[in-house]
Amino acid sequence: MKIALIGYGKMGKAIEAIAVAKGHEISHIIDADSQHLLEKDNLQSADVAIEFSTPETAFSNILKCFEAGVPVVSGTTGWLEHLPEVTAKCLEKHQAFLYASNFSIGVNIFFELNKKLAELMGPHADYNVQMEEIHHTQKKDAPSGTAITLAEQILAASQAKKSWVNEGTHDADKLGIVSKRIDPAPGTHVVNYTSTIDDITIIHTAHSRQGFASGAVTAAEWLKDKKGVFSMKDVLNL
Numbered sequence: 296m297k298i299a300l301i302g303y304g305k306m307g308k309a310i311e312a313i314a315v316a317k318g319h320e321i322s323h324i325i326d327a328d329s330q331h332l333l334e335k336d337n338l339q340s341a342d343v344a345i346e347f348s349t350p351e352t353a354f355s356n357i358l359k360c361f362e363a364g365v366p367v368v369s370g371t372t373g374w375l376e377h378l379p380e381v382t383a384k385c386l387e388k389h390q391a392f393l394y395a396s397n398f399s400i401g402v403n404i405f406f407e408l409n410k411k412l413a414e415l416m417g418p419h420a421d422y423n424v425q426m427e428e429i430h431h432t433q434k435k436d437a438p439s440g441t442a443i444t445l446a447e448q449i450l451a452a453s454q455a456k457k458s459w460v461n462e463g464t465h466d467a468d469k470l471g472i473v474s475k476r477i478d479p480a481p482g483t484h485v486v487n488y489t490s491t492i493d494d495i496t497i498i499h500t501a502h503s504r505q506g507f508a509s510g511a512v513t514a515a516e517w518l519k520d521k522k523g524v525f526s527m528k529d530v531l532n533l
Contacts, residue, residue, distance in 0.1 A: 299332075300347075301325045302326065303325070346360070346368065350372065353371035357381055368395075393517075394526065412495070421491070422490045429483040438472045439484070445484060458470070
């Protein structure tokens with residue numbers, strides 16, 4: 296499989312190593328200095344694109360993949376105000392798109408645990424839920440996309456919480472997310488329910504970028520030759 300890497304930071308390099316080890320070819324490496332490779336005539340020779348760029352460029356990058364007829368897997372966060380437009384454009388042009396805030400198999404199972412726990416805790420107003428996420432200092436957005444996914448799952452099930460805020464809070468109707476940036480942490484997410492009687496805490500801690508990168512390559516393998524809009528729930532059959 297020929298893979299176009301859009302974004303060649305630490306995550307892009309980790310994806311490259313795993314893809315090559317699995318026998319795939321990196322046909323394009325596209326960063327700020329090689330934007331010409333996103334032109335249709337260049338890009339369309341790829342079988343699939345894996346996009347880990349910046350919040351400022353992700354939307355444009357994805358649309359260029361659609362124009363070239365290349366399925367695209369995106370893990371860039373911080374641009375999701377454009378997600379409805381990307382979804383509509385993908386379906387209109389009969390292309391393939393898969394977005395995930397986190398490609399780690401462990402994190403996606405953690406999402407399912409979080410959703411189930413939120414459903415169970417929803418009726419119990421004596422428990423207050425708060426979150427914490429820890430990443431390395433080079434992470435550009437806060438809270439993380441993974442934390443936002445977790446928060447939205449909690450809000451969907453909670454009878455008390457109406458919105459999330461990126462700070463600790465004592466407001467009963469707000470879900471506080473404390474974001475910490477500490478090197479070299481690749482990613483920790485904590486969901487904590489507290490009451491006067493007891494606490495319930497679930498934690499996911501990543502030890503490296505390998506899980507994220509491996510999941511992104513697995514998603515690209517799965518997406519090749521498909522049409523439509525998908526998520527890691529589809530890839531993992533959750």
